Amino acid sequence: MKRLLYLSFIIAVMVICSNTAMAWDLPLDIDVLKIYFNHNTGSTASDGLTIQEDETTITAPEWYPASSKNEESAFLKSLRMPTVKAEFYAYDLWQGYSNVTVITDSTDVWRLSESTVTFLPNGTSGEVSFNTNASYQQPDTVGKWSFSWAWMVTKIDGGSITPSKIDKSNHVIYNVLAKPNAPMDTTWVEVLDYSCVWTQGEDTVVGAATKVAEGIYDMDDLDGDLDWPNDGDPRYTDMNDYEGFDLSRFFENVDGSQYVFVNCSDCANLFNIFSAAIGCDAHTMRRWGAPAPTMSPMDEIGDEQIAWVEVHQWAMHQYGWLGSKVYDPVLKLNQGSPFVPCDMNQVTYELYLISSGSYTGYEVLTAEIID
Amino acid sequence: MLYPVLLLCSSSLAEEQIHWRTTHNVPQRQVKFLNVPSDTPYLTSFPFDRIQKDPAVKRIHSIGTLSYGNEYLVEFEGNGAFIDSLLFSYYLFASVAEAEESTLEFIGRTSVAMYHAMDIGLNGIIGDNCFFDSNKRVCDFIRNNSRVHIYSFKIHTNDSVVNFSRFVDEYIVNTEKSADVSLVPVPVVESVKLLSYSNEIYTIEVKAYDPCGKKLFYWYWYNSPASVRESNIIEYPHKSDMVRIWIMNEDQYITSKDIFN
Secondary structure: OHHHHHHHHHHHHHHHHHHHHOOOOOOOOEEEEEEEOOOOOOOOOOOOOOEEEOOEEOOOOOEEHHHOEEOOEEEEOOOOOOOEEEEEEEOOHHHOOOEEEEEEEOOOOOOEOOEEEEOOOOOEEEEEEEOEOOOOOOOOOOEEEEEEEEEEEEEEOOEEEEEEEEEEEEEEEEEEOOOOOOOOOOEEHHHHHHHHHHOOOOOOHHHHHHHHHHHHHOOOOOOOOOEOEOOOOOOOEOOOOOOEEOHHHHHHHHHHOOOOEOOHHHHHHHHHHHHHOOOOOEEEEEEEOOOOOEEOOEEEOOOOOOOOOEOOEEOEEEEEEEOOEEEOOOEEEEOOOEEOOOOEOHHHHHHHHEEEOOOOEEEEEOOEEOO | OOEOOOOOOOOOOOHHHEEEEEOOOOOOEEEEEEOOOOOOOEEOOOOHHHHHHOOOEEEEEEOOOOOOOOOEEEEEEOOOOOEEEEEEEEEEEOOHHHHHHHHHHHHHHOOEOEEEHHHOOOOOOOOOEEEEEOOOOEEEEEEOOEEEEEEEEOOOOOOHHHHHHHHHHHHHHOOOEEOOHHHOOOOEEEEEEEEEEEOOEEEEEEEEEOOOOOOEEEEEOOOOHHHOEOOOEEEEEOOOOOEEEEEEEOOOEEEEEEEOO
C-alpha cells in the first residue's frame, strides 16, 4: 500500500512538473514578417490580381513592414475564399516550441482560417498558406475595403491556448467585377481608388458602369468639380487617334488644381479606363457630322448651377460605349429630371441629345494610356 | 471626304480674297481664312506684360495644368462693373501661315463647331482672321503672326469673350512691329533626323535651340495638349505622307518643320 501511495505521489509530481513546462511565456515573441496576396502572378484562381501604383507593378509580398511596404491588393469579386501566404519569425524558440497554429481575427468581414506555422531552428518559417475562413468570406460585390487583421496564436506545438495576439496588419483591398480589360490590363491603384468607391456594393456590369459614369460627372478637383471648357478642346486625349489618354497628367491635375478641364473625348476615355479597370468590356464611340448638329439643352460637367439653356453645336462627340449602349459622363440630359445618360440605346440617346441635324460618321475606339 | 463645315455667307467676298485650309482630323473639314497682305509686319514680342497691367485686368495667373507654356485665368472687367473669369492663351509664330495652321489644328480637334467671324456678322472687329463658336464663348483669332485663344467656362455674361478678345487685339494692334522676321525670337530648328521605323512608328529626333535659351517643348500636328513633351525624340505613327513638327518655348513662341513632304 505504501508503495502504491509512493508511486501515486511520484506520478503527481511528474504531472505538476509537466504542466509547469507548458506554461509558456505569452504572448510569444513572434512577428509576421511578410504577407503575400498576389502570390501566383500566373493565375487569379486563388489569389490577387496583378496591379500597379505610380506606374510600377506591385509585387508580393504586399505587406512587408521591414521594407516600409504596405501595398494594396485586388481580387475578382467571384473569388470569395482567396488563399493568402505569410512568413513569420520567432524570437523566443528558447521556450522550447517548434510550431504554432495561427488565425486572423478581425472586426471586418474577411478572415483567414487557422494554419500551422513551423519554425526552423533559426526562427524563420518560410511561406505559410492560409485559406479564407468559410464563415468570413470576402464580399461578393465590387468595392474597396480597409481593414486590420489581428494575428492570433491558438495552439503551441498542438496544445490549445487562449488565443494570444502576436501581431497586427492593416490592409486595403479592392474587388472588381472581372479580369480588368485594356487599357487597364494591369490596373492602376489610382483608378481603383475611384472606380471601386463609386461602385461599392455593385455586382452587375450595368450597375457598376452606371456608377462609373455618374462618378466621373461628379468627380472632384480642388474646387470640387471637373469643368467643361467652352472651347471644347481636349486636355488629356491624344487627338491623333482619339484613344491615347494622359492619365498621369490627369491625376496630377485632379490632385493639384482647381482648373481641370475635360471635353467629351476626355470624359469618354475616362469612362473607358475607369470601367475597364473593374472588368467592364468598355470602349468609346466617336460620332461626327456636317453641318454640326445642334444639341438640346444640357447641363455639362462642372457647371455650378443647372442651366438648361446651354445650346451647343458640336461637330464631333465622343461618349462611353459598353454592351452597345451609351454611357456619357460629360453631360446631363433633361427628360423631366436631369440624368447622366447610362445604359441607353444609341438611337434614344441621340434623339434626346440632338435637337436638329444628325451625326453620320462613327467609329468605336478603345482608350490607350500614353505617357 | 471634305466637309465644308463653315457656313458660307461670304458671297460678297471674291474667292481671291480668301484661301482654304483643310483640317487633318477625321472628318476633314475645309476652313476658310481671309487673305492677309504678304508684307504683313511681324510682332516681335507679345504684349502680355502690358495687358496684365491694364486696370481692366483685375487678376491674371497661369492655371498650371498644361505640361508646357501657360494658360491664364483672367478676371476681366468688361462692360460696367461685372467681372468675368476667362481662360486666355497666346502664341507667336514666325509666319502668318503657321499661325493659321495652329488655329486650324484647334478647329480640327475641338468638338465645338467654329465659325469664321465673317459668317456670324463679326468680321473686321477682331484680328485678321477670327473664329467663334455659335454661343460666342470661344474666340480664336490671328493678328499678324500671333494667335490668341480665349474661352469661358461655367456661367458667364454675354459677350465677355468678345469684349476681352477685342481688348487683347487692340494691344496687339498697338504694339510695334517689324518687317524683319529674324527679329521674332522663335526656336531655331537645326535638324530633323529619322532614327528608326518599326511597327509603323517613326522615331524622329529634332535638334533645335531657343535664341533666348528658354526651355523647348515638342509635338506633332493635330495632337492635343496631352501630347506636348519636353523630349525632342518624337514617335510618330505613320498615317500621313506629311507631318508637321511643332517646337515651342516656354513663352509660347513657336516654330514648325514639315517632314515627309
